[in-house]
Amino acid sequence: MANLIIGESQSGKTTFLKVLSKGRAHLKFSDINVCAVPKEDYRLIQLWKTFNSKSINFINMDFIDLPGNAKLSSLTPQFYERIQKSEILFYIIPLFREDLDIKNYTNNEQNEIILRDLEICERLLKNRKLNMAEKSVLEKIQKNLLEEKPLNEIELREDELKIISSWNFISIKPIFYVINVSNNQLEDSKFIEEIKNKLKNKIYFIFPAQLEEEIMELSEDEVKEYLSIYNLKDPIRNQVLDKIFEYNDLISFFTAGEKEARAWKLKKGSTALEAAGTIHSDIARGFIRAEVIRWDELVQIGDWKKAYQEGKVRIEKKDYIVQDGDVIYIRFHV
Template sequence: MALTIGIIGLPQSGKTTLFNALTKSNAPISGYATTTVQANLAVVPVPDPRVDALAEIFQPKKKTYTTVEFVDVAGMGQAGAAGKDKQEGLSPEFLGHIRNADALAIVLRTFANENVPHIYNTIDPNRDLDSLNAELALTDLSTVERRIERTKKAAKSGDKKYLQELELLQRLKETLEDMQLARTLEFSQQDQAVLNELFLLTMKPRMYVLNTSEDMLATANELLEKIRAGENVQIDALQGEAKGFAQIAQRAREEGAEVVAVSAKLEAELNELPQEEANEYLEALGLPQLGADRVIQVGYRLLNLITFLTAGEDEVRAWTVTRGAKAPEAAGKIHTDIEKGFIRAEVTSFDDFMACGSFAAAAKKGVQRLEGRDYVIQDGDIAHFRFNKGK
């Protein structure tokens, strides 16, 4: 399962700089809103020190990380940039690049720089988020209105299914007309089938990526942690970038979204350094890891994903599953035949394996377990699946 994250934001927010830092690409940077339908795409491995540690032990022919696909689309906010009287939502071509994304990374600029003008002339991430939400809502509204026309025709048959669908679509329409996110509504299990067909952008899990100035990163991380933990932060008493951090963090907490602070400019500069020098510089700034790595980790947490491992002389590999997946489903990530013929799983936690140094020692110590069909895979499990090849 490859996680796909769509990166969106206003022009000059630093989203393409962030994309380049995340993917070590050299995508061209545009300083204005554009109607281009092109997008930057890249698939990158997810850093996982557990894979590296196991590879040191097994010396496999191959080691494979899980991957994330990033999709960076052109700058939004066309109304503000192009002088239109009203926003019209995203074009179908533009929408096509991000409608299948698992989550959205919404880049919000908090840094000031006279050499990098803002399309609204002032720095206000809270306002920028409102603008982006409005454009996403209008895009979804167009999708819902088209579906309403189609469903109305089908409902003439009197089929209860279509009448119920119309009720759902009308609720969505009213919410989106108020420039509210569709995900703020409550839905029944029956509604999900229709929602899955609509690919609404305002239904997608989201993270807010605060693109900060380098010297404010530590302050940003401190504030985000306090608000995430539910501490009482006097937002109105804050000023400048700090106030922007806190406002977005509070919104994220209320929405059940995630938020991470990075300096896209710093990330780009660190990518030019040897790894050892980059790590030393990060340590000097009091940062445990690159913002790019934190964006990926937040994406996993947002989508409730975990990683299990397989290890041997042929390959050490990381695999992604949804938290709560049972052993047969995890086995199916490797091959559908293994899921169909599943017998049981030999499971050792990564920490237990590293403490023992080998599967044989783990089995002898009793920390290698045989688990059945109902076993729920845990993050960091090293699994070997036994299966009936005849099934």
């Protein structure tokens, strides 16, 4: 599923996608900006250089930017459908408009989706065909919504999530707030600290849109130097992609050789067999063993053959728990 960029008109939604994609976003449909944004992992780049691979393939994350007024408080049927099909909502808050109170703004939007979810919940509870499990989880949801808690802040068990998956609640979706500030606001450390305090219970990013556009075409070293002036460590692109991985409990593993260096995403705690299935179902079906080495060890040694000779490659069975940064070669037979 894609990540959805929402917010009011002229809030900076399209600029956000432009920055994430380094200007590569394009119009796929007549009125919707879409882009697959590559997570440019420096570890994979090092492996690509080590093997002089013919191609390099990063993990891509899909983003959609809805045009015009796309606030949660102004849902249209089409907008509602887009939300249901999305993974994470990136809500652009135009704080560069100095008359905007960020706490009120976010609270008002959250209250709108809680009210809509409460309407759905109460309508469903009137259905006499509900079984006991369905009624129980709906009553739990109703109680929390009445206390102004969105579903993404409620602890729900796997079986409860499965029950409500087809009921189209909006507040179950995670919301990442993107706070669009001016360069002048960014330089005001007291102002930025106040914003952080107001949003301390939410996932948010400070987004100096003008600055991010300016550094988009600079080299990595130039970007670091430029950002340091404003006491920033990473461009928002890196922050966003890393946070998506962290939120979804994902790791990266790699395959590398002369033909290709590629990154693969995997749920933390997954096995070598599951990693094999991520690459191809046939590889999982015919799994024999996994040959594993840390990415930095392989880069330091320089090639697979020497790594085997030095005893750095570990032989692992299908139940091996893959670690972030592993380079894996799967032996299989079908």
